[in-house]
Amino acid sequence: xxxRADGQIFTGNVRLVHxxxxxxxxxxxxxxxxxxxxxxxxxxxxxxxxxxxxxxxAKIMAMRAAHGSTIEIKASGSDAEAAVAxxxxxxxxxxxxxxx
Amino acid sequence: MxxxxxxxxxxxxxxxxxxxxxxxxxxxxxxxxxxxAGTLVEEALxxxxxxxxxxxxxxDLAASAGGEAAQILEFQVALLEDEDxxxxxxxxxxxxxxxxxxxxxxxxxxxxxxxAAADEYLQARSSDLADLRDRVVHILRGDEGEPLKIPSGxxxxxxxxxxxRFLEIDWSGGGGLALxxxxxxSHVAMLARARGIPMVVxxxxxxxxxxxxxxxxxxxxxxxxxxxxxxxxxxxxRESHRKSRASARAILRRPTASWRGEHIKLLINIxxxxxxxxxxxxxxxxxxxxxxxxxxAGHSELPDEETQFQAxxxxxxxxxxxxxxxxxxxxxxxxxxxxxxxxxxxxxxxxVRGLRLCLARPEIFAVQLRALARAAVRGxxxxxxxxxxxxxxxxxxxxxxxxxxxxxxxxxxxxxLPELGIMVEVPAAALAVSSFKASFFSIGSNxxxxxxLACDRSNGALAPLMxxxxxxxxxxISRTAEHGRRAGVSVSLCGDMAGDPRCLPALLNxxxxxxxxxxxxxxxxxxxxxxxxxxxxxx
Numbered sequence: 001x002x003x004r005a006d007g008q009i010f011t012g013n014v015r016l017v018h019x020x021x022x023x024x025x026x027x028x029x030x031x032x033x034x035x036x037x038x039x040x041x042x043x044x045x046x047x048x049x050x051x052x053x054x055x056x057x058a059k060i061m062a063m064r065a066a067h068g069s070t071i072e073i074k075a076s077g078s079d080a081e082a083a084v085a086x087x088x089x090x091x092x093x094x095x096x097x098x099x100x
Numbered sequence: 101m102x103x104x105x106x107x108x109x110x111x112x113x114x115x116x117x118x119x120x121x122x123x124x125x126x127x128x129x130x131x132x133x134x135x136x137a138g139t140l141v142e143e144a145l146x147x148x149x150x151x152x153x154x155x156x157x158x159x160d161l162a163a164s165a166g167g168e169a170a171q172i173l174e175f176q177v178a179l180l181e182d183e184d185x186x187x188x189x190x191x192x193x194x195x196x197x198x199x200x201x202x203x204x205x206x207x208x209x210x211x212x213x214x215x216a217a218a219d220e221y222l223q224a225r226s227s228d229l230a231d232l233r234d235r236v237v238h239i240l241r242g243d244e245g246e247p248l249k250i251p252s253g254x255x256x257x258x259x260x261x262x263x264x265r266f267l268e269i270d271w272s273g274g275g276g277l278a279l280x281x282x283x284x285x286s287h288v289a290m291l292a293r294a295r296g297i298p299m300v301v302x303x304x305x306x307x308x309x310x311x312x313x314x315x316x317x318x319x320x321x322x323x324x325x326x327x328x329x330x331x332x333x334x335x336x337x338r339e340s341h342r343k344s345r346a347s348a349r350a351i352l353r354r355p356t357a358s359w360r361g362e363h364i365k366l367l368i369n370i371x372x373x374x375x376x377x378x379x380x381x382x383x384x385x386x387x388x389x390x391x392x393x394x395x396x397a398g399h400s401e402l403p404d405e406e407t408q409f410q411a412x413x414x415x416x417x418x419x420x421x422x423x424x425x426x427x428x429x430x431x432x433x434x435x436x437x438x439x440x441x442x443x444x445x446x447x448x449x450x451x452v453r454g455l456r457l458c459l460a461r462p463e464i465f466a467v468q469l470r471a472l473a474r475a476a477v478r479g480x481x482x483x484x485x486x487x488x489x490x491x492x493x494x495x496x497x498x499x500x501x502x503x504x505x506x507x508x509x510x511x512x513x514x515x516x517l518p519e520l521g522i523m524v525e526v527p528a529a530a531l532a533v534s535s536f537k538a539s540f541f542s543i544g545s546n547x548x549x550x551x552x553l554a555c556d557r558s559n560g561a562l563a564p565l566m567x568x569x570x571x572x573x574x575x576x577i578s579r580t581a582e583h584g585r586r587a588g589v590s591v592s593l594c595g596d597m598a599g600d601p602r603c604l605p606a607l608l609n610x611x612x613x614x615x616x617x618x619x620x621x622x623x624x625x626x627x628x629x630x631x632x633x634x635x636x637x638x639x
Contacts, residue, residue, distance in 0.1 A: 017435070019371065019596075019618050023221055024175040024228075031178060047561065056184035057175070058210060061225070064217070067596060068546070068557040092435070093397030097374055 010081045011074040012088040013046065018095055022065035026095045031057040033090055039077030041087065046070035054087065109323045109330075110303045112278070115289040117317040118298030119338040120276025121331070122253035124313040124324065127261065135241050137198030144190055147199040150239040155180045157235065158264060165267050168377065172263050172287045175225070176232045185210075200240040207233035221620075224286045231262025250275060255313035255322070257306070263287045271297055276315035278303055278322045284623065293380065356385070357629040359608050364629055367423075367616040369594055373414050378619035383626075386422035386480075388616020389542065389594040390415055392429055392468070396437045402464060408471035416479030423480045425542065425616075427523065428468055428497075430486040432457045440464060449556070454487020454523075459496055469504040473515040481518040484542055488522040491535045523594075527552050530576040533583045542616070543580055545595030549573045568597045569606055581611035592616055601628040608632065 018026050034041050034054040042051035045065045051074070052059045065071060071091055075083045090096075137143055155177055162173040179185060185206070192202035207229055214226035250256055252273030260282045269275075277292055282301035292299040298317030310324035314334045318341060323330055357364040367388030368381055375381065395403040395411060416424050431437045432453025440461060445451035458465040472483050485497050498520055508515035524530050525544035533541065545568055546557060552572050555562040567573075577593065584591030592614035597603040599621035607615065608629075617625050 019369065020221060020620065024225060025171060028174050028178045031182070035181075053184055055182075057178040057182045058185040059182075061222070062210075062213065064222070094371055094394065096372070096394065096397060 008080060009074055009076045010084045011072065012084040013070055013072050014088045014091040015070050016065050016067060016091060018091075019067055021067045021069070022060060022063060022071075024061065026091075027057050027060040029095045030087065030090060031055055031060055033086060034083065037075070037077070037079045037083035037086070039075040039080040039083045041073065041075040041080075041083050043071055043073050043087075046072050108307070108325075109321055110306050112300040112303035112320050112322065113284055114299075114317055114320045115279075115282065115284040115286075115301045116277075116292040116297060116299035117341075118276065118296060119317065119334070119341060120253065120255050120274060120298050120313075120315040121334065121338075122255050122275060122313065123251050124310045125250050125254040125256050126308075127256055127258040127265070135198070135200060137201075140194060140196070143193045143197075143199040143202075146240060147189065147193065147203060147236075150199070150203075150236050151180050151186065153239050154232070154236050158232075161264055161267050169263065169267055169291055172228065172291070173267075175228055176264070179229070179232055200237050203236055203240070204233060224283055227260055227262060227282070227286050227288065230260065231264050234262065235264065255315045257313070257322075260286075261288050263291055266291050271295055276300075276313075276317065278306075278313065278315055280304060280306065284627075290380075357626045357633075359629050359633045362613055364608075365592070365614040366622060366626060366629075367425075367592065367594075367614065368619045368622060369616050370415070370619075373411055375619060376415065376418050380622045381619040384422070384619065384622060387415065387419060387424040387426075388592050388614070390424060390426045392427060393431060393435060393437075396429065396431060396440065402437075402439060402467070405467050405471045405474075408468060409474050412471060412475035412481070413478050416475055416481060419479055421480060423482055425482040425484055425521070425540075426472060426475075427484050427486055428455065428458055428465070428472075430454050433487075449550070455485040455493055455497055456487060456489075458485075459493065459500075462500060465500060466504055469501050470508060470515075472518065473501065473505045473508055474513065476516045476518040477514045482521060482540060483518045484521040484523055484540070486523045486544070487525060487547070488536070489526045489528050491532075491537065494520070494522055494536055494538060524548065524576075524580050524591075525551070527576060530580050533580050534587070538589065540590045540592070541580055541584060543577055543591065543593040543595065543612075545573070545577070545593055545597040548576060548595070549597075552576060568595075568600075569603060574606055574610055577607065577612065578610040585611060590614060599625060601625065604628050605632060 016022060031054065041054035043054045044051050045063060052063055073084050073087050158173050158176050162170040189202050189206045192206065193199055211226045211229045214222045214229065217223055250269050253275050255276045255278055256269065257278045259280050261277060261279060266288045275297065277297060277299040279301045280303050284301060289299060298315055300315060300317055300320045300322060303322055312325055314323040314326050314330065316337060357366055365385045367386045368384040369389040370376060370387060371391050372394040395408055412426060432441045432451060433449050441457060442452050452460055475481055485494060488494055502517055505515050505517045519539040521538045521540035521542060522529065522536055523544040524533060524541050525547035530548065549568045550557045553565060553570060555566045557566065581591050591612065593607060593612050594616035597607060598615040599617035601624060615625065
């Protein structure tokens with residue numbers, strides 16, 4: 001699911017399987033996990049015009065990603081590859097407890 | 101009746117049932133005194149301090165409340181740690197605004213945005229934001245740290261009450277909550293239901309006077325300074341409620357849903373065992389869909405039989421006599437699992453997924469079937485296969501299952517073959533539904549709609565076409581329900597449609613009498629069915 005883009009940018013796509021979409025609990029988990037990485041991480045609902053800071057819970061909530069939508073993730077920085085992989089895994093595994 | 105304002109009654113909406121008779125306690129959001137702003141640096145420091153203090157207070161509350169309340173509060177802590185949000189406020193202070201004004205206006209913007217959302221869930225979250233806004237404003241104005249003093253059994257009356265304030269109140273002596281605004285789907289309503297505190301919302305305007313209050317969470321009424329007669333009637337209602345509650349402990353909030361005289365079974369979907377901790381889960385008629393993919397996620401190896409058995413057993417124990425429908429692994433498609441699913445399929449949604457995959461990987465499937473066969477003797481278990489196209493697949497699955505049961509029994513291990521059913525999500529299965537010897541059917545409306553409409557659910561560009569109420573989708577739902585009715589086999593629907601109030605009239609008209617929704621949607625769906633039944637709209 002990950003493809004190495006040119007230079008230092010890593011990207012990934014993952015479908016949001018969480019039943020209620022990107023609401024409070026998943027948003028908190030996603031931002032918490034994103035903050036564990038140095039990398040600059042952005043997300044958006046596939047095709048949306050703007051990229052959103054994955055470390056901002058207010059913006060993630062405002063993104064209003066619905067159940068079934070695809071989330072695009074991109075990251076740059078020293079641990080960008082691991083960050084993308086971890087976030088894709090979090091969303092794909094439906095925000096398990098204890099994660100993030 | 102006494103004169104004046106005495107004996108006046110007000111009606112609102114039920115958020116949590118129960119009765120409270122006690123002193124009326126007014127709680128105001130507290131406009132507080134104006135504060136005198138300092139220099140830019142002082143204001144920035146004041147806000148930083150207030151945020152840290154608020155963060156600590158909320159963390160303490162979360163630690164003492166635990167469970168669901170802690171999760172609700174976690175969102176507030178995350179907001180305080182949101183650098184983008186906080187930076188915006190500091191920038192506003194940098195432009196010369198006092199700390200409290202800058203804070204409040206930024207939070208108000210967010211609140212307005214949530215309130216404008218079409219999504220009821222987001223709307224309800226706005227009271228979490230208001231909670232956070234007020235807490236920090238209070239701290240900035242120097243009136244923090246005064247926990248609400250509520251006399252035992254008091255009826256707390258406020259405009260709205262944020263979750264953190266609810267948690268600060270000592271409810272051990274009973275009491276109730278009467279809100280002039282508020283919503284039955286708010287976090288504070290969830291907390292009230294979890295604690296069994298009666299709560300009525302949307303009471304509108306009530307006079308400032310009043311010393312004693314009667315709150316009836318069921319009738320959604322608030323009576324102020326009641327006459328002796330009113331108290332007598334109230335106590336009679338409370339007593340009959342107590343009796344009926346004792347006789348039907350399971351139905352805590354409302355009678356079972358019915359529509360045009362027919363009983364509508366409302367079940368819940370769960371993604372993992374923890375979902376049963378939702379405060380409303382207990383009111384479900386059973387579990388209509390337990391997904392098992394969580395067992396496949398986050399582990400380097402596929403789960404062993406014992407791990408699976410423990411998960412299934414926990415759910416069956418929770419359900420008691422109620423039915424629990426567990427769906428076998430629905431991997432593949434958009435849910436790849438290393439070591440299980442096939443890589444490199446050009447079109448995974450039309451590929452080896454669901455039961456197709458399980459039949460192709462009998463060694464993995466057998467482990468799940470063993471765990472299910474052992475769990476079947478522990479409760480009212482039903483097992484369903486996902487993504488079934490032909491009757492042969494169901495029979496192949498049944499044969500594997502029967503073999504597993506036989507081997508377990510031969511080894512002296514308690515096991516049995518549970519009722520077997522299928523998901524109806526492939527249009528072919530819906531069209532040829534009578535060819536399946538299934539004990540029950542569960543319509544997976546998400547995939548069914550995707551396949552019937554030829555629209556990838558995850559493709560946003562197709563959103564306008566992706567209409568679950570398309571006549572073709574409804575036709576297939578009707579046919580499936582009709583077959584079930586004729587064959588005497590239960591048919592439920594467990595997709596997103598079931599939890600969408602706008603879809604309910606169509607689903608009921610299609611003949612469905614069993615719906616399975618997320619626990620969080622249960623109350624709303626029950627309420628919508630009630631409303632439809634009494635001739636109202638979906639609201």
